[in-house]
Amino acid sequence: MSTTGPGGGRPPGAVRLRVPATSANLGPGFDALGLALGLYDEVSVRLTPSGLSIDAVGPDAVPADEAHLVVRAIRATFDELEWAQPGLALRCVNRIPHGRGLGSSAAAIVAGVTAVDALAGGPLGAAGRLRVASAIEGHPDNVAAALLGGLTVAWYEGDVPRSLRVAPLGELRPVVFVPSRRQSTEQARGALPKQVPHADAAVNIGRAALLALALSGAEPAAGAGEERSRLLLTATEDRMHQPYRLPTMPASADLVGRLRAAGIPAALSGSGPSVVALGVGGGQAAAAIGVAAPGFSVVPLAVDTEGVRVEAVDSSE
Numbered sequence: 184m185s186t187t188g189p190g191g192g193r194p195p196g197a198v199r200l201r202v203p204a205t206s207a208n209l210g211p212g213f214d215a216l217g218l219a220l221g222l223y224d225e226v227s228v229r230l231t232p233s234g235l236s237i238d239a240v241g242p243d244a245v246p247a248d249e250a251h252l253v254v255r256a257i258r259a260t261f262d263e264l265e266w267a268q269p270g271l272a273l274r275c276v277n278r279i280p281h282g283r284g285l286g287s288s289a290a291a292i293v294a295g296v297t298a299v300d301a302l303a304g305g306p307l308g309a310a311g312r313l314r315v316a317s318a319i320e321g322h323p324d325n326v327a328a329a330l331l332g333g334l335t336v337a338w339y340e341g342d343v344p345r346s347l348r349v350a351p352l353g354e355l356r357p358v359v360f361v362p363s364r365r366q367s368t369e370q371a372r373g374a375l376p377k378q379v380p381h382a383d384a385a386v387n388i389g390r391a392a393l394l395a396l397a398l399s400g401a402e403p404a405a406g407a408g409e410e411r412s413r414l415l416l417t418a419t420e421d422r423m424h425q426p427y428r429l430p431t432m433p434a435s436a437d438l439v440g441r442l443r444a445a446g447i448p449a450a451l452s453g454s455g456p457s458v459v460a461l462g463v464g465g466g467q468a469a470a471a472i473g474v475a476a477p478g479f480s481v482v483p484l485a486v487d488t489e490g491v492r493v494e495a496v497d498s499s500e
């Protein structure tokens with residue numbers, strides 16, 4: 184690692200940004216599909232001569248030292264740019280609940296990587312931000328949606344993550360059901376088998392392709408709202424991860440089952456235990472909200488179409 188930034192010194196400055204929650208998988212799109220949601224963490228980063236201070240507000244406890252995930256992402260990005268590590272003063276307003284399947288870790292990582300890239304004048308670019316953030320997160324689906332907003336597909340070419348974004352259907356009205364219980368993504372990935380039956384993989388390929396088309400506005404033959412709802416119900420079926428994870432989350436399993444029985448396209452959000460309902464139009468959102476969900480907070484959310492937003496950057500300090 185070099186000990187200097189451009190011009191021979193520590194890059195100066197401060198940056199403030201907001202970053203959205205994300206729901207990954209959406210049923211069949213395991214590790215590939217992501218949807219950005221209108222719920223935001225806010226992060227301000229100021230570079231200082233030395234030391235580390237973290238002022239974090241939010242319902243979940245976070246470390247106040249170098250283990251803090253935003254700090255780890257900032258450090259990784261300085262290393263990537265081969266710049267000397269600065270002191271840091273962070274202020275975080277955390278609204279995305281942690282360990283619930285709403286992409287809190289991806290949001291923290293994207294915030295750190297984007298903050299440094301913005302202060303440095305953008306040398307990483309979109310591809311570099313995705314690469315650095317995915318390497319920390321371990322998979323690119325939440326990260327892509329948090330960076331780009333909207334509906335994203337993420338994949339690897341060799342070991343290089345790539346992503347594509349579309350603005351999803353304007354009538355999409357996501358509702359998330361958030362339990363108080365946490366489950367780490369690492370734990371939830373531990374429930375997955377090394378191999379799945381070929382027939383299940385084939386079903387998932389068809390469902391994921393259908394979901395991407397249906398969510399990005401491709402018209403069902405008859406063009407009617409009800410038809411699209413039915414398509415989405417089919418398109419959110421999954422045989423790759425939920426059959427293995429849901430038995431470890433009985434309340435989420437029960438809720439997904441009851442929402443789907445009511446005709447509402449529902450799936451685990453990310454690795455759970457939150458559940459996401461992908462209703463189309465106000466009627467389906469209201470129907471989802473009306474399904475009894477004891478133990479869950481019911482949160483209707485807009486779709487975020489922008490991704491992480493740098494709200495202020497001052498490189499002159």
Ligand SMILES: Nc1ncnc2c1ncn2[C@@H]1O[C@H](COP(=O)(O)OP(=O)(O)OP(=O)(O)O)[C@@H](O)[C@H]1O
Nearest residue numbers: 252281282283284285286287288291367368453454
């Ligand atoms: N804003 C934050 N500041 C610091 N650490 C955070 C922040 N958000 C998340 N983390 C860290 O990430 C952990 C949660 O990550 P995890 O991947 O298990 O769940 P998630 O990202 O909320 O859900 P999912 O990945 O399934 O969408 C927290 O326990 C915490 O250690």
Ligand SMILES: N[C@@H](CCO)C(=O)O
Nearest residue numbers: 207213214368453454
């Ligand atoms: N695709 C990841 C998302 C985690 O939010 C998983 O299901 O483990």
